[in-house]
Amino acid sequence: MASKNGMKIAIVGGGLAGLAAAMKIAEAGHDVDLLSVVPVKRSHSVCAQGGINGAVNTKGEGDSPYKHFDDTVYGGDFLANQGPVKRMCDMAPAIIHLFDRMGVPFSRTKEGLLDFRRFGGTLHHRTAFAGASTGQQLLYALDEQVRRFESEGKVEKFEGWEMLSLVLDDHQVCRGLVAMNLQTLELKTFPADAVIMATGGPGLIWGKSTNSQVCTGSAVSACYQQGARYANGEFIQVHPTSIPGEDKLRLMSESARGEGGRVWVPKKQGDTRSPQSIPVEERWYFLEEKYPAYGNLVPRDIATREIFQVCLDGHGIGGDNQVYLDLTHIPAEELTRKLGAILEIYEMFVGDDPRYVPMKIFPGVHYSMGGMWVDSDQRTNIPGLLGAGECDYSIHGANRLGANSLLSCVYGGFVSAASAIEYAGGVERSTTEKNGIYDAELKKQQVINDRIIKNEGDENQYKIHEELGKIMTENVTVVRYNDRLKATDDKILELKERFHRLSINDSNLWATQAVPQARQLWNMLELARVITLGALNRDESRGAHYKPEFPDRNDEEWLKTTVAEFSDESPVFSYEDVDISGIEPRARDYSKGSSKKE
Amino acid sequence: MSESNGHLQKKMLSNPPETIKVRIKRRENLKSDQYTDTFEVPYRRNLNVISVLMHIRKNPNTTDGRDVTPPVWDMNCLEQVCGICTMVINGHVMQSCSALVDDLLLESGDNTISLEPMSKFPNVRDLKVDRTPMFDHLKKVHAWVELDGSHDLGAGPAMPQETQQERYAYSRCMTCGCCLEACPQYDGDNYIGPQAIAQVRLFNMHPTGEMNREDRLEALMDDDGIANCGNSQNCVQVCPMGLPLTRAIYETNREVTVHGLFGWLRK
Numbered sequence: 001m002a003s004k005n006g007m008k009i010a011i012v013g014g015g016l017a018g019l020a021a022a023m024k025i026a027e028a029g030h031d032v033d034l035l036s037v038v039p040v041k042r043s044h045s046v047c048a049q050g051g052i053n054g055a056v057n058t059k060g061e062g063d064s065p066y067k068h069f070d071d072t073v074y075g076g077d078f079l080a081n082q083g084p085v086k087r088m089c090d091m092a093p094a095i096i097h098l099f100d101r102m103g104v105p106f107s108r109t110k111e112g113l114l115d116f117r118r119f120g121g122t123l124h125h126r127t128a129f130a131g132a133s134t135g136q137q138l139l140y141a142l143d144e145q146v147r148r149f150e151s152e153g154k155v156e157k158f159e160g161w162e163m164l165s166l167v168l169d170d171h172q173v174c175r176g177l178v179a180m181n182l183q184t185l186e187l188k189t190f191p192a193d194a195v196i197m198a199t200g201g202p203g204l205i206w207g208k209s210t211n212s213q214v215c216t217g218s219a220v221s222a223c224y225q226q227g228a229r230y231a232n233g234e235f236i237q238v239h240p241t242s243i244p245g246e247d248k249l250r251l252m253s254e255s256a257r258g259e260g261g262r263v264w265v266p267k268k269q270g271d272t273r274s275p276q277s278i279p280v281e282e283r284w285y286f287l288e289e290k291y292p293a294y295g296n297l298v299p300r301d302i303a304t305r306e307i308f309q310v311c312l313d314g315h316g317i318g319g320d321n322q323v324y325l326d327l328t329h330i331p332a333e334e335l336t337r338k339l340g341a342i343l344e345i346y347e348m349f350v351g352d353d354p355r356y357v358p359m360k361i362f363p364g365v366h367y368s369m370g371g372m373w374v375d376s377d378q379r380t381n382i383p384g385l386l387g388a389g390e391c392d393y394s395i396h397g398a399n400r401l402g403a404n405s406l407l408s409c410v411y412g413g414f415v416s417a418a419s420a421i422e423y424a425g426g427v428e429r430s431t432t433e434k435n436g437i438y439d440a441e442l443k444k445q446q447v448i449n450d451r452i453i454k455n456e457g458d459e460n461q462y463k464i465h466e467e468l469g470k471i472m473t474e475n476v477t478v479v480r481y482n483d484r485l486k487a488t489d490d491k492i493l494e495l496k497e498r499f500h501r502l503s504i505n506d507s508n509l510w511a512t513q514a515v516p517q518a519r520q521l522w523n524m525l526e527l528a529r530v531i532t533l534g535a536l537n538r539d540e541s542r543g544a545h546y547k548p549e550f551p552d553r554n555d556e557e558w559l560k561t562t563v564a565e566f567s568d569e570s571p572v573f574s575y576e577d578v579d580i581s582g583i584e585p586r587a588r589d590y591s592k593g594s595s596k597k598e
Numbered sequence: 599m600s601e602s603n604g605h606l607q608k609k610m611l612s613n614p615p616e617t618i619k620v621r622i623k624r625r626e627n628l629k630s631d632q633y634t635d636t637f638e639v640p641y642r643r644n645l646n647v648i649s650v651l652m653h654i655r656k657n658p659n660t661t662d663g664r665d666v667t668p669p670v671w672d673m674n675c676l677e678q679v680c681g682i683c684t685m686v687i688n689g690h691v692m693q694s695c696s697a698l699v700d701d702l703l704l705e706s707g708d709n710t711i712s713l714e715p716m717s718k719f720p721n722v723r724d725l726k727v728d729r730t731p732m733f734d735h736l737k738k739v740h741a742w743v744e745l746d747g748s749h750d751l752g753a754g755p756a757m758p759q760e761t762q763q764e765r766y767a768y769s770r771c772m773t774c775g776c777c778l779e780a781c782p783q784y785d786g787d788n789y790i791g792p793q794a795i796a797q798v799r800l801f802n803m804h805p806t807g808e809m810n811r812e813d814r815l816e817a818l819m820d821d822d823g824i825a826n827c828g829n830s831q832n833c834v835q836v837c838p839m840g841l842p843l844t845r846a847i848y849e850t851n852r853e854v855t856v857h858g859l860f861g862w863l864r865k
């Protein structure tokens with residue numbers, strides 16, 4: 001099937017952002033190659049539970065896209081460029097209505113209209129939700145629409161293909177990409193007029209996080225190593241409420257607090273009584289006490305730090321790194337109806353029923369505000385390369401508000417689609433210089449594969465990954481100290497050394513996971529340096545980035561976007577002014593009244 | 599689960615073993631023969647099968663002292679919502695991320711766990727299978743709403759809470775394949791199976807989706823269609839997302855019958 005002018009756009013990633021872009025491009029009549037490591041319907045976006053924000057204002061609260069804009073910018077501690085945030089909040093109600101038309105079973109009011117819940121960092125009911133599996137439902141809706149275009153021949157899916165590198169011409173213009181078939185290890189070039197990266201977050205760098213296993217950040221790290229800028233890497237959201245596990249940290253959604261969940265610890269340190277037998281007067285509801293207006297619904301960075309600190313001070317349950325998240329005061333039937341799926345997750349993995357027993361939770365790495373640098377049209381600094389979704393840095397500034405990510409993924413997907421079409425329409429295709437660039441890049445990638453396969457050393461990649469995760473979790477999460485950040489970078493350099501002595505231990509190359517995982521590990525190590533050194537450089541505290549040595553936000557010196565560029569020795573950092581044209585920065589204080597100045 | 603002093607608490611393994619034995623059915627590639635490797639893994643409380651596999655991947659040595667290739671399996675979300683990690687564990691099809699070792703040992707009463715790939719799909723390697731046919735079924739039954747376009751056309755149709763809740767139940771299907779593995783009638787391409795039928799129900803219940811219900815019903819009238827269901831109800835028992843599959847089959851079958859009788863009138 002020939003598209004309107006023979007234009008071909010490649011999209012890497014089939015989560016919410018990638019599918020949103022694919023739908024728009026196919027609808028405009030152009031051809032799409034859609035690559036994904038896992039079948040797109042199994043992308044990480046299915047994990048999102050809580051909901052998607054949009055100021056539809058159905059509750060008579062006087063909500064508006066402007067207030068949504070203000071909450072997002074304020075919640076992000078003024079580090080986000082405001083232009084795109086404004087556009088996103090304006091578009092949000094239409095995005096929610098679109099998903100409703102596509103058949104998402106959003107929860108309803110008695111009148112049969114969309115229902116909305118309250119999420120962290122706002123005083124309004126602004127979050128549309130489908131039971132407690134909103135991400136799954138939104139992703140499926142887009143998956144269905146894209147399948148429709150696939151059956152019409154407008155989208156070709158390459159599931160089980162991992163993008164390894166970009167194909168750049170002599171002018172550093174992106175002309176396509178190289179990917180690897182995960183069964184055969186065959187490498188193939190995908191020529192394209194524009195490439196959209198929609199590969200999600202990098203949670204696996206911390207070993208255990210709330211992210212899915214494909215969230216390695218490997219693909220954007222590859223782009224970074226080929227010249228794409230990476231922005232605000234040091235801003236990593238640690239979710240206040242996760243369930244510690246052997247293999248991952250499972251999220252307890254913010255909606256548990258949105259529906260009335262209360263966080264507390266026993267007033268008496270080391271109290272060993274069961275939570276139900278501790279009378280209310282002997283419980284310390286520390287968030288409600290410190291933040292009377294927002295209570296348990298303060299933004300994530302604040303809730304995380306408070307929980308972390310309470311445990312550090314020895315007030316955690318039984319002296320451990322755990323606090324209670326309590327829903328037991330709400331009728332079981334109501335909990336089942338509103339939060340069924342997430343409560344099941346807790347029950348499934350911990351065994352206790354949270355309708356009757358308070359949950360035990362602790363903060364866990366969750367989301368990267370940082371990502372590929374993009375302009376207000378989702379274009380990276382490499383012509384022909386765009387970014388959308390969690391893998392780009394726009395929108396969330398220094399801290400993301402709950403239920404704003406699904407929205408930013410769809411928004412970014414839509415905007416990147418339009419920009420990619422516009423760019424591809426004007427692209428010069430028949431340059432002779434292009435000859436050879438595809439073969440050259442393919443060979444380069446084959447050499448890397450061959451080296452990994454042949455290498456016979458004494459190092460085990462899973463052990464290296466474990467060590468990376470451990471040191472990143474200890475030093476590059478909630479509380480950051482410069483000496484420890486420096487030590488972390490030294491450790492990463494050591495791990496990079498050891499990587500060269502790796503042996504993949506798999507003599508059967510058919511469908512082996514050892515080769516792709518080794519490649520991902522290298523890319524994670526490169527990206528870990530960007531994150532760690534970005535944190536080391538930023539001597540202030542802002543949003544999710546907190547340094548006790550520099551406890552205050554410092555707008556004079558640091559109201560700036562961090563931009564990292566690759567060089568062979570170390571990332572090179574520069575700093576860019578932030579667009580604050582809409583809302584003047586003000587101090588961020590959730591302990592009093594409303595977030596508004598009015 | 600047992601009820602005690604007003605709340606539900608999990609049954610615990612009273613006498614946990616030091617180590618567990620893990621027997622894995624393996625295969626080098628699509629065409630080679632199956633064989634078994636056995637591994638020993640230190641026991642810890644609250645392990646799931648994925649953690650056990652991760653341990654083996656890091657230390658791929660069998661109980662009979664051989665260094666072998668690390669076993670291959672699929673995983674992603676690790677919270678039973680992406681469906682990718684499905685396999686047959688101690689003879690039952692389920693997700694390996696939500697299969698807890700304590701529960702498995704409690705149930706079997708010994709300290710061995712057996713892992714096998716699903717048998718109804720091409721076995722790529724070890725525990726990894728290819729479920730492409732399930733996605734093809736979704737194409738065949740037009741499992742989508744025909745939008746006029748994704749531009750802003752205002753709000754969607756109002757819908758009663760009951761309809762929304764029933765649709766939500768069907769919409770939770772994660773294409774894991776448990777139902778097909780358990781269905782005595784499903785064997786590759788002879789029968790489209792309960793997963794696709796439930797999706798027909800999902801879209802036929804939507805006010806806009808309903809406008810194309812006939813395309814979906816026709817798709818279920820082919821040789822591999824809904825008539826192949828033998829009503830054994832295995833599917834509904836194994837579905838991890840609790841889809842009311844037999845209800846979907848019953849109601850869709852009724853729609854198909856009515857459509858078969860009167861469909862020609864509308865042509």
Ligand SMILES: Cc1cc2nc3c(=O)[nH]c(=O)nc-3n(C[C@H](O)[C@H](O)[C@H](O)COP(=O)(O)OP(=O)(O)OC[C@H]3O[C@@H](n4cnc5c(N)ncnc54)[C@H](O)[C@@H]3O)c2cc1C
Nearest residue numbers: 013014015016017045048050051163200389390403405406
């Ligand atoms: C547990 C949890 C709950 C959450 N809840 C909410 C919520 O309630 N509300 C909210 O707004 N946000 C929530 N979030 C955040 C949100 O889910 C994510 O930020 C969002 O889904 C990211 O979507 P994405 O499209 O950017 O990427 P993803 O959904 O992660 O998709 C990435 C895609 O890229 C592909 N890919 C990756 N690398 C490659 C490669 N090299 N080659 C080819 N393909 C590749 C993958 O296969 C996948 O298809 C939650 C996150 C978590 C972890």
Ligand code: SF4
Nearest residue numbers: 781827828830831833
């Ligand atoms: S009820 Fe029908 S679909 Fe379900 S298992 Fe039995 S034969 Fe298969």
Ligand code: SF4
Nearest residue numbers: 771772774775777837
């Ligand atoms: S219907 Fe249930 S068992 Fe079948 S594929 Fe869907 S989720 Fe899995």
Ligand code: FES
Nearest residue numbers: 674676680681695
């Ligand atoms: S890994 Fe997603 S269902 Fe098990």
